[in-house]
Amino acid sequence: MAHDTPPSKPAKPDQASSAGVSPAIAPSRTPVTPAGDVYVSTAAPPTAVGPGGASVASPHPAGVASGATATLGPVIPAPSPSSLELLAKAWSEAATASHGRARELTRVDPARISHRTEPSLLPEVPRESRGLFELVSPIARRALELALAAREPSFHGFVAAHPEVMIEDDIVRYAERFARARPAPPDIVYVHDFDQPEAPRPLVLPAGAGALLVQAMGALIAELREAVPALVEAEPLRRAQADLTRRLEAKNKQALTDLESTAKTLGFGVRSVHGGVQTFPILHGKPLSAEQFDVLDESTKRALSDAEERLTSEVEKVALLVRAQGARFEQERDETFRKAAAEVIETAFQKLEAAFEAVSAIVGPYFAQVKQALSEDWEDLIGEESSGSGGGSSGEDGTGGEDHDPEHATRLRRFEVNLLVSHVVQEPGAETPTAAAPVLYDTNPTYPNVFGYLERRARFGALVTDFMRIRAGSLHRASGGVLVVRAADLMADPIIWERMKRVLREQRIGAEDPLGPLGLYATSLRPVPVPIRVRVILVGTPDLYAALLDADADFAALFRIKVEVEPYLPRTKESLLALDAYLMAMAKERGWGHFDRAARARLLDLATRLSGERDRLALSLAPLEETAAFASAAAAARAIEEQLAAESPEEAPTDEASDADEGAESGDDTEENVDERNSIAPVVSMPPPPETVVTVEDIDDAWRDRRERAGAAERHIRDLTLRGEVALDTQGTRVGVVNGLSVYSAGDVEFGQPMRITAVVALGREGIIDVEREAQLGGAIHTKGVAILRGYLGRMFGQERPLSLRAQIAFEQSYGEIDGDSASSSELFAVLSALADVGIDQGIAVTGSVNQLGEVQAIGGLCAKIEGFFDLCVARGLSGGQGVLMPKTNLSHLVLRDDVAEAIEDGTFHLYSIATVTQGIEILTGLPAGERDASGRFPAWSLFGRVERRIIEIAERLREAEAHGQRHDPLEAMDDASSSDLGDGGDFRIR
Numbered sequence: 002m003a004h005d006t007p008p009s010k011p012a013k014p015d016q017a018s019s020a021g022v023s024p025a026i027a028p029s030r031t032p033v034t035p036a037g038d039v040y041v042s043t044a045a046p047p048t049a050v051g052p053g054g055a056s057v058a059s060p061h062p063a064g065v066a067s068g069a070t071a072t073l074g075p076v077i078p079a080p081s082p083s084s085l086e087l088l089a090k091a092w093s094e095a096a097t098a099s100h101g102r103a104r105e106l107t108r109v110d111p112a113r114i115s116h117r118t119e120p121s122l123l124p125e126v127p128r129e130s131r132g133l134f135e136l137v138s139p140i141a142r143r144a145l146e147l148a149l150a151a152r153e154p155s156f157h158g159f160v161a162a163h164p165e166v167m168i169e170d171d172i173v174r175y176a177e178r179f180a181r182a183r184p185a186p187p188d189i190v191y192v193h194d195f196d197q198p199e200a201p202r203p204l205v206l207p208a209g210a211g212a213l214l215v216q217a218m219g220a221l222i223a224e225l226r227e228a229v230p231a232l233v234e235a236e237p238l239r240r241a242q243a244d245l246t247r248r249l250e251a252k253n254k255q256a257l258t259d260l261e262s263t264a265k266t267l268g269f270g271v272r273s274v275h276g277g278v279q280t281f282p283i284l285h286g287k288p289l290s291a292e293q294f295d296v297l298d299e300s301t302k303r304a305l306s307d308a309e310e311r312l313t314s315e316v317e318k319v320a321l322l323v324r325a326q327g328a329r330f331e332q333e334r335d336e337t338f339r340k341a342a343a344e345v346i347e348t349a350f351q352k353l354e355a356a357f358e359a360v361s362a363i364v365g366p367y368f369a370q371v372k373q374a375l376s377e378d379w380e381d382l383i384g385e386e387s388s389g390s391g392g393g394s395s396g397e398d399g400t401g402g403e404d405h406d407p408e409h410a411t412r413l414r415r416f417e418v419n420l421l422v423s424h425v426v427q428e429p430g431a432e433t434p435t436a437a438a439p440v441l442y443d444t445n446p447t448y449p450n451v452f453g454y455l456e457r458r459a460r461f462g463a464l465v466t467d468f469m470r471i472r473a474g475s476l477h478r479a480s481g482g483v484l485v486v487r488a489a490d491l492m493a494d495p496i497i498w499e500r501m502k503r504v505l506r507e508q509r510i511g512a513e514d515p516l517g518p519l520g521l522y523a524t525s526l527r528p529v530p531v532p533i534r535v536r537v538i539l540v541g542t543p544d545l546y547a548a549l550l551d552a553d554a555d556f557a558a559l560f561r562i563k564v565e566v567e568p569y570l571p572r573t574k575e576s577l578l579a580l581d582a583y584l585m586a587m588a589k590e591r592g593w594g595h596f597d598r599a600a601r602a603r604l605l606d607l608a609t610r611l612s613g614e615r616d617r618l619a620l621s622l623a624p625l626e627e628t629a630a631f632a633s634a635a636a637a638a639r640a641i642e643e644q645l646a647a648e649s650p651e652e653a654p655t656d657e658a659s660d661a662d663e664g665a666e667s668g669d670d671t672e673e674n675v676d677e678r679n680s681i682a683p684v685v686s687m688p689p690p691p692e693t694v695v696t697v698e699d700i701d702d703a704w705r706d707r708r709e710r711a712g713a714a715e716r717h718i719r720d721l722t723l724r725g726e727v728a729l730d731t732q733g734t735r736v737g738v739v740n741g742l743s744v745y746s747a748g749d750v751e752f753g754q755p756m757r758i759t760a761v762v763a764l765g766r767e768g769i770i771d772v773e774r775e776a777q778l779g780g781a782i783h784t785k786g787v788a789i790l791r792g793y794l795g796r797m798f799g800q801e802r803p804l805s806l807r808a809q810i811a812f813e814q815s816y817g818e819i820d821g822d823s824a825s826s827s828e829l830f831a832v833l834s835a836l837a838d839v840g841i842d843q844g845i846a847v848t849g850s851v852n853q854l855g856e857v858q859a860i861g862g863l864c865a866k867i868e869g870f871f872d873l874c875v876a877r878g879l880s881g882g883q884g885v886l887m888p889k890t891n892l893s894h895l896v897l898r899d900d901v902a903e904a905i906e907d908g909t910f911h912l913y914s915i916a917t918v919t920q921g922i923e924i925l926t927g928l929p930a931g932e933r934d935a936s937g938r939f940p941a942w943s944l945f946g947r948v949e950r951r952i953i954e955i956a957e958r959l960r961e962a963e964a965h966g967q968r969h970d971p972l973e974a975m976d977d978a979s980s981s982d983l984g985d986g987g988d989f990r991i992r
Contacts, residue, residue, distance in 0.1 A: 103924050109914050115615075118602040120601070125598065127581055138567060144562055151562070172538060173485055179483075185424050186480055189205055222416050280309070452476060569620065572612075584601070587629075596695045711748055743756050759811055765959075823862075833944065844883040845924065851918055856917055863887060867897060
């Protein structure tokens with residue numbers, strides 16, 4: 002085993018005097034003799050434990066080369082060829098035994114590969130579910146309770162949950178429990194402001210009073226529109242009007258008599274015509290015609306003309322008098338009617354004010370204005386004009402004339418009440434209406450939906466509005482309660498987010514035109530803002546919360562309570578029962594039928610698999626929801642088929658069915674037959690039975706079908722590998738080649754795929770070269786993993802001399818970006834294999850990251866990686882020696898498929914968990930990694946010993962080349978330092 006800490010650094014050796022002779026490596030330890038290009042230790046050969054525990058001597062990989070003249074210690078004679086064979090045989094037996102022990106010590110127990118829930122653990126009848134928040138951590142529940150119960154207006158909440166956790170509906174249900182204990186919020190109505198018609202004002206009334214006010218005002222106007230016109234037929238008013246009429250007629254008759262006397266004096270007569278009087282001259286007691294007037298002498302004509310002028314003046318005076326008397330008559334009559342109408346209005350308002358005496362402080366000033374306006378404009382209550390929707394005579398819907406603003410209410414329209422918000426609900430079958438604090442989930446938070454809007458109507462080609470068309474938004478309707486909104490939806494429009502913050506700061510909201518903020522439309526109506534008190538709960542991702550907290554100071558001031566919903570929960574008996582209750586409540590709500598206990602247990606196992614850890618359950622329930630729904634559909638189809646078979650048991654099968662059965666029995670697995678057997682074909686002409694039973698087989702089939710529906714990319718890549726277009730071996734050994742494991746994402750599906758990782762070693766000083774980084778296809782984390790390899794190699798083999806080598810690593814046939822460090826151990830194994838010139842078992846795929854100390858660390862996507870390599874091996878045929886090398890710290894993440902677990906249990910597929918690089922390289926190569934001896938050297942027969950000597954050899958060749966003037970150029974040093982290049986010094990490569 003390799004040391005976890007580097008050995009102590011020896012003193013600096015003296016430089017050898019002879020050219021071609023290597024300097025002493027460790028003079029303070031056991032001397033070594035340079036033997037060509039290979040250092041041979043003069044210490045006693047290390048021993049290895051052979052089969053049965055017998056100790057065997059390990060051979061030196063090479064003897065002393067002839068011609069070596071400089072000696073720094075006693076020279077060990079080179080062993081004879083026969084002794085080399087014996088030593089090689091003993092070494093091979095020891096290596097085999099060590100290899101077997103390494104695999105047995107790291108083999109994963111099949112019992113730890115998957116996790117199954119016993120159906121007997123679940124009750125026959127699922128318990129009642131208390132929602133998804135029953136499953137989250139107590140800290141998250143307490144945080145949400147604080148956000149809902151806090152009295153401080155600015156303590157709004159942000160629920161940080163991953164998108165896969167569909168928690169919005171459960172937040173609403175959880176908030177409704179708090180809302181039941183709170184008093185019902187007040188109603189909000191908008192009324193006409195008689196002093197400022199352009200600014201209708203809100204009235205905040207107790208719950209239920211808003212609707213009563215609307216009904217009461219409507220009933221009041223309806224009553225007055227019947228009572229006031231009826232005053233005309235009342236006997237007192239009829240007598241008063243008749244008296245006024247007689248007096249007016251008498252005055253008019255007297256004025257006409259006086260006019261006739263004056264006219265007679267002037268020689269004229271007067272007769273009444275329609276709409277006035279007519280005068281004519283009289284001569285000798287007879288009316289004078291126009292012909293007769295023409296034959297009169299000039300003096301007579303002049304006298305008559307003067308008299309006519311004086312008479313005309315008198316007629317005008319009489320006309321003015323008559324009109325004045327008529328106006329006084331109208332005034333006296335209107336005053337009489339006004340007094341009578343005022344008495345009726347006062348009587349009606351006495352009942353109205355008594356009904357709203359409890360809120361007189363709120364509605365009293367409004368009632369006073371309404372009473373005064375009705376008394377002054379009582380004519381609006383009379384006549385056919387007032388019977389329209391708005392009671393107007395000069396404009397549509399009660400508006401005024403051409404000069405009047407059509408958005409300002411007039412006539413009877415002024416007395417209507419716009420009920421903006423009311424939380425009183427009449428439940429079906431309930432005797433009395435109920436009211437509760439509102440809890441709203443706004444799924445479409447557009448500007449008008451959130452803040453309200455002014456509804457428009459077309460009038461003479463223009464879009465106009467009025468105070469009766471003010472519409473509430475979700476903030477109005479949620480006042481006094483809770484508003485739940487998805488943060489991403491709310492922030493899709495910056496205008497909405499900015500106004501939301503302003504509303505929450507000011508705690509009031511006015512109905513603005515949705516186009517107004519964009520400057521596209523201007524309205525003359527400016528409603529007075531409504532005071533609100535609402536608790537807003539935003540739902541978003543943790544990343545969005547962090548971004549808002551960093552970029553928006555107002556967000557931190559308004560949304561002070563963070564509710565962190567983790568995507569996983571511990572797998573305990575209580576959590577299993579709670580999740581089972583939640584899933585079965587969902588099934589009952591959606592009519593999916595009855596799930597037996599085995600099916601329910603399998604759903605819980607799938608939740609564990611989704612979490613990627615044996616001791617956790619996933620809260621991302623969309624896959625489980627889909628699986629349960631399709632399993633229910635399959636169970637319903639099967640029940641229908643059974644029902645049809647029971648109703649017609651003697652019906653002979655058709656020829657097509659017989660042919661299909663015959664094909665199935667003959668084992669003809671054509672694509673058409675497979676699709677036909679796997680398809681679900683429910684009979685749509687017959688409804689499913691009221692209660693279908695979903696079995697564990699239905700769950701398994703639905704889960705597998707769901708996986709297959711999205712597995713086209715996985716199947717395509719596997720086919721390319723099977724056809725050889727993607728080069729990858731699953732048997733044999735190869736030097737510097739490792740099967741790494743990667744994870745591909747195709748939509749909502751992740752699948753594992755093995756990838757060939759190769760390492761090539763050559764003379765040079767560049768160190769580790771990452772081809773992916775050179776090609777700008779490697780991510781930052783992958784680059785970090787490659788840099789860690791340099792640290793590990795420096796720690797293991799660079800404590801006594803600088804590392805001089807060129808090792809190039811590449812992901813073969815990879816044409817996209819690669820990121821992550823889960824292949825760093827695979828890359829390290831490839832480099833060690835290339836340096837030691839030892840083959841790696843291609844039947845074992847590798848995953849895991851490594852640190853500079855040689856410790857193998859946990860990675861993600863473990864199950865997908867294992868299953869991806871398993872599927873490829875199955876497609877090619879399991880050999881019994883294939884498997885996956887994984888980090889030991891990932892053992893808790895093993896939740897494998899049943900077929901993979903069965904293969905591991907049967908011994909046809911294997912899992913090896915390692916904690917260090919030493920364990921991994923021993924399993925892959927079959928050689929002991931080796932530990933440094935007392936002299937600080939690895940055994941010559943160990944893998945690390947071979948690596949160290951190869952590094953020394955490369956450094957020596959570089960030194961020789963540079964000594965002969967062949968300066969190394971990194972751009973030109975592209976040749977691999979293979980065994981043929983190294984010549985006689987490569988005896989240590991003997992396996």
